[in-house]
Amino acid sequence: MKSFTLLYLLVFLIHCKEFFPSIQSQDKKHWNFTWPVHTDQISDRVSSVFGESRWDHFHNGVDISSYLEKVHSIGEGKLLYTRYSSDDPFHEEWGSGDTVWIDHGKGAYSAYYHLHPSHGNLGISIQNGQEIGITGNTGHSSGGHLHFVLSLEYGRKIVNPLIYLPSIVDETAPLIGGLFVHVGESYTNINSGDSISLSDTFPFTVLIQDSGVRKSQRFGVQNVQFNLNGKPVQKSNFNSIQFENEDWLNENGFKFNDLFLRDRYLVGNLALPSGEHTIEVVATDFHGNMAVKSFTFYVTRTK
Numbered sequence: 001m002k003s004f005t006l007l008y009l010l011v012f013l014i015h016c017k018e019f020f021p022s023i024q025s026q027d028k029k030h031w032n033f034t035w036p037v038h039t040d041q042i043s044d045r046v047s048s049v050f051g052e053s054r055w056d057h058f059h060n061g062v063d064i065s066s067y068l069e070k071v072h073s074i075g076e077g078k079l080l081y082t083r084y085s086s087d088d089p090f091h092e093e094w095g096s097g098d099t100v101w102i103d104h105g106k107g108a109y110s111a112y113y114h115l116h117p118s119h120g121n122l123g124i125s126i127q128n129g130q131e132i133g134i135t136g137n138t139g140h141s142s143g144g145h146l147h148f149v150l151s152l153e154y155g156r157k158i159v160n161p162l163i164y165l166p167s168i169v170d171e172t173a174p175l176i177g178g179l180f181v182h183v184g185e186s187y188t189n190i191n192s193g194d195s196i197s198l199s200d201t202f203p204f205t206v207l208i209q210d211s212g213v214r215k216s217q218r219f220g221v222q223n224v225q226f227n228l229n230g231k232p233v234q235k236s237n238f239n240s241i242q243f244e245n246e247d248w249l250n251e252n253g254f255k256f257n258d259l260f261l262r263d264r265y266l267v268g269n270l271a272l273p274s275g276e277h278t279i280e281v282v283a284t285d286f287h288g289n290m291a292v293k294s295f296t297f298y299v300t301r302t303k
Contacts, residue, residue: 031164033075033164034074037070037072044213046063046065051239052220053263060149062147066146067136067144070134071135072130076127077105077110082122084115096140097115097136110151113149114144116135153242156242158240162286167287169213170286171289173285173291174208177208179191179204180206181204190295198300199302200271201269202269203267204266206265210285222237222285223235223236225282226280226282227280227282228268228270236254239251272301281294
């Protein structure tokens with residue numbers, strides 16, 4: 001989900017950091033956060049994870065399938081910001097819908113998007129586990145869910161919430177699908193043993209999906225590495241994104257367009273000479289489940 005107004009809010013919070021004490025710990029035990037939706041089936045209810053592709057931007061949080069359930073603050077803090085459609089009913093609805101932000105101190109903020117329009121009056125002080133809203137379907141949302149965001153360093157760094165929340169169950173390794181070469185708006189699937197003709201440098205992508213306790217869950221991965229003929233081409237981690245030079249970069253310094261193309265993971269823009277080539281894909285999810293797949297194919301250069 002994307003909102004330029006929310007981007008301006010984050011930029012404002014980032015530049016306000018000098019008025020607050022510096023962050024002292026990012027340790028999970030230090031924060032002792034809890035899940036914002038209280039349910040025994042949280043592993044079943046997570047529908048999207050941090051770092052996935054959203055066509056032109058990183059998915060910056062965790063989605064929890066839910067509708068008309070209580071939303072709780074993940075920890076104690078102070079109310080930082082709210083935005084409800086009822087505040088300005090004649091204004092175009094934001095992508096985040098009805099939203100609450102909480103300041104947990106030491107630079108940590110949590111945000112709760114797509115809340116149901118019904119809401120009570122929140123005081124400045126927020127207690128751990130306090131009800132702060134109800135899950136809904138407001139904003140750019142295709143179904144009832146809570147989009148939950150966790151940031152550190154006063155909004156400068158948005159982090160993978162799974163690092164700081166109680167663990168969920170996931171024993172399934174990622175599934176590595178097809179390899180593709182893109183030529184303009186078209187693309188071709190490459191299977192091992194295929195022979196292809198190339199005339200220039202072209203982007204190669206691969207489809208990778210992870211699942212949780214249910215096969216219908218479709219997640220992104222936490223780490224991905226691509227090797228070409230035994231040598232690393234690119235390695236990326238999806239633990240955090242940071243706002244630098246007017247753009248969001250992952251912890252390896254890559255922009256979204258460096259890592260994704262058409263919702264697939266970008267291997268790279270490759271100029272392959274004639275001959276045999278092997279692309280190896282190594283994908284690991286947040287729980288350390290790993291998958292490896294290799295594609296060996298033959299290239300004929302036409303130029």
